[in-house]
Amino acid sequence: xxxxxxxxxxxxxxxxxxxxxxxxxxxxxxxxxxxxxxxxxxxxxxxxxxxxxxxxxxxxxxxxxxxxxxxxxxxxxxxxxxxxxxxxxxxxxxxxxxxxxxxxxxxxxxxxxxxxxxxxxxxxxxxxxxxxxxxxxxxxxxxxxxxxxxxxxxxxxxxxxxxxxxxxxxxxxxxxxxxxxxxxxxxxxxxxxxxxxxxxxxxxxxxxxxxxxx
Amino acid sequence: xxxxxxxxxxxxxxxxxxxxxxxxxxxxxxxxxxxxxxxxxxxxxxxxxxxxxxxxxxxxxxxxxxxxxxxxxxxxxxxxxxxxxxxxxxxxxxxxxxxxxxxxxxxxxxxxxxxxxxxxxxxxxxxxxxxxxxxxxxxxxxxxxxxxxxxxxxxxxxxxxxxxxxxxxxxxxxxxxxxxxxxxxxxxxxxxxxxxxxxxxxxxxxxx
Numbered sequence: 001x002x003x004x005x006x007x008x009x010x011x012x013x014x015x016x017x018x019x020x021x022x023x024x025x026x027x028x029x030x031x032x033x034x035x036x037x038x039x040x041x042x043x044x045x046x047x048x049x050x051x052x053x054x055x056x057x058x059x060x061x062x063x064x065x066x067x068x069x070x071x072x073x074x075x076x077x078x079x080x081x082x083x084x085x086x087x088x089x090x091x092x093x094x095x096x097x098x099x100x101x102x103x104x105x106x107x108x109x110x111x112x113x114x115x116x117x118x119x120x121x122x123x124x125x126x127x128x129x130x131x132x133x134x135x136x137x138x139x140x141x142x143x144x145x146x147x148x149x150x151x152x153x154x155x156x157x158x159x160x161x162x163x164x165x166x167x168x169x170x171x172x173x174x175x176x177x178x179x180x181x182x183x184x185x186x187x188x189x190x191x192x193x194x195x196x197x198x199x200x201x202x203x204x205x206x207x208x209x210x211x212x213x214x
Numbered sequence: 215x216x217x218x219x220x221x222x223x224x225x226x227x228x229x230x231x232x233x234x235x236x237x238x239x240x241x242x243x244x245x246x247x248x249x250x251x252x253x254x255x256x257x258x259x260x261x262x263x264x265x266x267x268x269x270x271x272x273x274x275x276x277x278x279x280x281x282x283x284x285x286x287x288x289x290x291x292x293x294x295x296x297x298x299x300x301x302x303x304x305x306x307x308x309x310x311x312x313x314x315x316x317x318x319x320x321x322x323x324x325x326x327x328x329x330x331x332x333x334x335x336x337x338x339x340x341x342x343x344x345x346x347x348x349x350x351x352x353x354x355x356x357x358x359x360x361x362x363x364x365x366x367x368x369x370x371x372x373x374x375x376x377x378x379x380x381x382x383x384x385x386x387x388x389x390x391x392x393x394x395x396x397x398x399x400x401x402x403x404x405x406x407x408x409x410x411x412x413x414x415x416x417x418x419x420x421x422x
Contacts, residue, residue: 037298037301039292046287050283050288055280055281057281058280059280068283071283071287072294075291153278168272168276169279193222193223196226197226199275200271204267
């Protein structure tokens with residue numbers, strides 16, 4: 001079936017040959033250009049996907065010093081494995097999967113928790129409330145609300161933060177996220193709902209209900 | 215009668231469906247449940263407040279991009295890869311070669327435009343050799359321990375003679391243009407050599 005979409009590489013509208021989930025003459029041409037050794041084609045690929053890779057890495061890796069290096073390693077891996085890309089998924093899904101797997105390996109190597117709450121020193125929601133009841137901070141005042149939300153997402157289990165980023169910032173469907181994380185769609189949906197509930201509760205505790213709804 | 219409020223998952227599901235699918239795409243059974251939920255929301259301020267909070271949260275989540283990679287990240291990554299780095303190095307060296315030749319030609323042109331008689335006439339090399347400081351240094355080196363005396367006026371005189379003669383030479387026809395062209399060529403030469411080995415070292419360092 002013919003379908004018009006925005007090209008992953010050049011950003012222009014291109015005619016895509018959509019066979020179910022499958023990709024695109026245009027993407028094939030661009031991948032071929034990269035494999036033929038065109039640095040500009042690869043640079044364009046990096047530019048178009050650095051946000052996606054960055055969001056996965058920044059959400060999963062707490063250590064700020066390692067984030068940029070890890071992003072670079074991911075793109076090097078992408079380049080090395082590009083000849084093995086069989087176009088059986090969207091290129092962005094394939095790239096996000098490499099980013100996720102690389103971060104996962106890093107986390108395993110560093111023995112960091114993936115599914116546990118990453119609040120400092122085992123801080124619970126009640127501890128958080130106790131700390132902040134003495135020094136309540138306005139939800140809307142001072143720093144931007146989205147920064148406050150980011151701070152709270154950093155406290156969630158890594159996998160929850162990653163799913164939140166992929167769903168809300170990359171507009172990915174449950175199917176795409178499940179393809180990246182290699183877990184069933186139902187699990188992704190359940191994790192997403194739990195993540196948002198947990199985030200809402202954390203924000204409710206940290207900031208007053210009225211400020212949240214303001 | 216006890217009212218059953220909407221739970222978190224029902225509210226999130228409702229908002230997700232409203233954000234992603236038009237009403238006609240929602241399956242029949244789900245559509246009816248959504249209608250029921252909407253009826254409940256019309257009469258329940260508690261659930262309505264929850265919905266408002268989730269809506270606000272979703273809005274903030276859509277804006278919560280925390281990823282800040284440097285602006286030149288794509289170039290950095292691309293040219294850290296050996297095949298691309300080699301290509302760029304070759305291209306830059308070719309460019310540098312062209313500008314090196316251009317610099318030589320413009321230098322020759324510039325020198326040909328200078329008033330050499332004026333320069334040689336005014337530049338007193340003999341005066342430089344007579345510098346007190348130099349003599350004192352030579353004395354120290356050859357074994358004498360006397361401290362060098364420094365005669366700034368006598369040291370400066372031959373230098374100022376030289377700069378004056380350059381200024382006068384530049385005033386002659388075409389030499390100023392030659393100087394500007396030479397400077398431009400040298401600057402472009404430096405620029406084409408700049409950043410030649412960008413990030414190439416990162417992937418050669420030892421693993422942790």
